[in-house]
Amino acid sequence: MRAYKVPEARFFTQAFCEKCGGIVPYISVERGAVVVPAGPLDTDPGLQPAAHIFVGDKAPWYEITDKSIPQFEGSPPV
Numbered sequence: 001m002r003a004y005k006v007p008e009a010r011f012f013t014q015a016f017c018e019k020c021g022g023i024v025p026y027i028s029v030e031r032g033a034v035v036v037p038a039g040p041l042d043t044d045p046g047l048q049p050a051a052h053i054f055v056g057d058k059a060p061w062y063e064i065t066d067k068s069i070p071q072f073e074g075s076p077p078v
Contacts, residue, residue, distance in 0.1 A: 001026070011075070031078065051076055 001024055005013040013035075015026035025036040038045075049069055056073035058064070064071065 001015055002018045003013055003015040003026055011028065011030055013026060013028065015024050015035075016022060017024055023037045023039060025034060027033075028035050036045075049066075052064055052069055052071045053076055054074055055064065055071045070076075
């Protein structure tokens, strides 16, 4: 596994397999969490969304229909 962290970004890190380039889970020390990218999952993880984040940057034609889930214009509070 290799990780690339954008030096000026507070949270952004991309972890990937150094052999195939596929994204992989990683520990985010800054957030105190494990980040598991959804793309590589091939079965239902059994989780439901907790929030819609960065809705201020969503495409104008995309409508969020599940209004019961909290929405954040940017990153949710830490």
